[in-house]
Amino acid sequence: MARILMALWRKEWLALSRDRFGLATLFVMPAVFILIMSLALRDTLRPDSSGLQLKYAVVDLDGTPTSRDLAELLATRAFVSEPGLATEAGARQAIAAGRLPFAVLVPRGFEERFLAEAGAPGLVTLQLDPTVAAMARSAFRQHLVGVLGTLKAKSFLRSLGPGFGGAAASALDPQSLQATVAEATVGRAGLAVPPTAVQQTVPAWLIFGMFFVVLPLSAIFITERQHGTLQRQLSLGLGHGTLLLGKLLPFMAINLIQAVLMLCVGVWLVPLFGGEALTLPPALWPPMAFMALVLSFAAVSWALLVASVVRTTEQATVFGGVGNIILGALGGIMVPRFVMPAEMRALTNISPMAWGLDGFHAVMLRGEGWSGLAPFAARLAIFGLAALLLAAGLARRGKVHT
């Protein structure tokens, strides 16, 4: 039996090592995804938010101390003022050309209306680029409202007189107020880390890449059926169970090599391109390895089930490839689940990719270790076992074209 399994495994290795497209699907594609997504989301997910820089301009038509205060208070590390725009038309032009996402139009008479009635509608006008993400627009609007509030508080304190209110008023600037809120990442002490882009991206695209084992595995299955090699092996006395086992273990090994390579991309390659490096404290290695193993079992078993059902390469592409994209979209690989509405977030729980992501996040971001990953690993193991038994059952009942 050992000799037969060794022969089957060696054959799978040789077959896959000579399938350039299969190798590209398994190794290059997820590596490129990780690199691109880590760099693309670098600033958005930087823990101190210092990297997220959105430009804006203030068109000050009022020219009063209050309007100048407003312009001064708006500038933070996240929002950078673009000087030199003096007219509304100029601001419109800059936004239309895509050079600026926002412009704050401070009309004549602003100070007078502001001091008389701070809550007056249309006190200032926020001009914005319609292509700017709703989240960024909302953030800048909240910032503007906050600055107007600060400005109102300052003017109130100043009205109390220089002896009392002046000192308090000077402490009221957005930078100081930012510092009043401390951040604490919830998770195991010492291991929980604020998520960076690479820490969000690596597990997500690693899982996606591991499930793409369905394409080369189906291709080999289809070749075996079309060439009659599957039938020949059965005629030589090999059972369906042996044949499935002959594919399960080598493809799991390939999955684990994928996992190691993708982590290496996060640790070493992404920083070479200016992204943040993936940090993996040694304490996380054993639970992560276990998580990768269980995920691999689920991914390869799923691939075996798909490969047992499909009969042509076209079907493999649709059921396997497109199916994976749907599982990925549903599982929070492509769209982070925290931006999904509540009902969609609930729906993500049906995707095994979501279980894998939750498991990796429990280990990598929350530092929860074995207890944190257990429920997700159990789900993946049950899913993998069910898929494997179904694949074996289909083969045994002759529903596959052997």
Place this chain on the structure above:
Amino acid sequence: MSQDLLSFEDLHFRYPGAEAPALDGVSFTVPVGEALGLLGPNGAGKTTLLAIAIGLLAADRGRITCGGRPIAAVRGLAALVPQDNAFYPMLTVRENLAFFGQVQGLGGRFLREREASALASTQLGDFRNRRAGQLSGGLKRRLNLAIGLLADPPILLLDEPTVGVDPQSRHFLLETIGGLQRSGRTIIYTSHYMEEVEALCAHVAILDQGRALVSGTLGEVLASAPPVFSMRLGQELPAPLRAEWAGRCALVSLPGHRYQLSGIPMEDTGAFLAGARAAGCTVDSWSWGQQHLDDVFLQLTRHTLRDD
């Protein structure tokens, strides 16, 4: 050993959901160490029969035995060389042989010896390191056969082993298979090429619609059809005479003023020739005797097209 028989006994098999059985009581025998040509139109049940013999399918009824032992139950007793080129195109010739040897439990020096023997039998030694997918059609057929020889099986089930190859490769394959038979192997050989079967097999069975229409030695099968009286005339046979002959025997008109009359005793041939001459026809040539295998085959399977 030569008294032993490879017996196909009352085999029945129906595919799930099929209206007609694929095999409907097929029985025939072949002496061990000899070759049997298994003939039949498409869908006759030949491949199904081989699949049962090798254990890929289980017969609904009946059994296939060799010296009383069911052959599918004895590992290594029989090997199937399928119709398809059933090997891995991305592996080399040698890697394919090693793989198919190892999955049969062969290993070490014995496997290397068997690989060498299979390569020598099929003269594939010069191509051992070439990827199987890059071989020509004839070489692929030879590799397909070589894999079947790895475990040195006493019974070889060859399913159309010469399909799609050039005459030289076919000749080589037939020589090789003939050599295997002469070395004592029992061979079941399916083919649509009657001349191959006539050249290779001392025994023949003709299947159609799941039944064995005839089986026995080649001579017995050829004798199972009535002798044919063939003549080629210089002119077309006049219609009244043709009608008269058709009423007396089975008459087939062929292009070029050729006529075949079956069921005519040899002593009556002179009367037919005289009749043709009296009707103003010249007789260019004539013959009387046993039919060829393809005539017998077409006669038994009633000349109809089988599209399944």
